[in-house]
Amino acid sequence: MRRTQTNSLDRTIAWVIAGLILYLVAVYFPFLAMQSHGIANETALISGIVALYQQGMGVMGLVVLLTCLILPLFTMLSLLYILLPLRVGLRLPRAAWLFAWNQRLRPWGMMEVYMLGILVSMVKLAKLARIIPGPALYAFIALIFVLAAASVSLDNHLVWDFFQSSMMGDTPDKQP
Numbered sequence: 001m002r003r004t005q006t007n008s009l010d011r012t013i014a015w016v017i018a019g020l021i022l023y024l025v026a027v028y029f030p031f032l033a034m035q036s037h038g039i040a041n042e043t044a045l046i047s048g049i050v051a052l053y054q055q056g057m058g059v060m061g062l063v064v065l066l067t068c069l070i071l072p073l074f075t076m077l078s079l080l081y082i083l084l085p086l087r088v089g090l091r092l093p094r095a096a097w098l099f100a101w102n103q104r105l106r107p108w109g110m111m112e113v114y115m116l117g118i119l120v121s122m123v124k125l126a127k128l129a130r131i132i133p134g135p136a137l138y139a140f141i142a143l144i145f146v147l148a149a150a151s152v153s154l155d156n157h158l159v160w161d162f163f164q165s166s167m168m169g170d171t172p173d174k175q176p
Helices: 008-028 045-054 058-087 095-108 111-125 135-153 156-167
Strands: 032-036 039-043 130-133
Touching: 008 045, 008 058, 008 135, 032 111, 045 058, 058 095, 058 111, 058 135, 058 156, 095 156, 111 135
Parallel strands: none
Antiparallel strands: 032 039, 032 130
């Protein structure tokens, strides 16, 4: 069964651009602040990964780095590399290979699992200190939903059909 998505490329490109903006906010702005006895301590997304490494959990820090920062960024940048040229009927070098890797690695971007861990930690820490969510936390939550929307809006068959027809030298029947 195949269901064609209308405006798949336009919607996916829009979701990915929104995701990149949210990604930048999530990475570069304060994530959480804890306030206890008049002392406040701010954290950023990357500082949690650094803390894992400093506490001797380098492998766990690497997993969090890959699944929450590197793979989502790879997904968004590779989709832009593939879909923007495809939107105007062009195929950049290695686009099909990159799209195949994008599809293989997508399940490994587990930002929602990391978010669940953060929420559990926030509930436990709320007993010890006042937790102040930062703009990066809200951007991270929104990014989870935006990446899900981008994934759902993308018609993979349309992309693969374009690659197949461009390898044969044909022009696709329909414009992406």
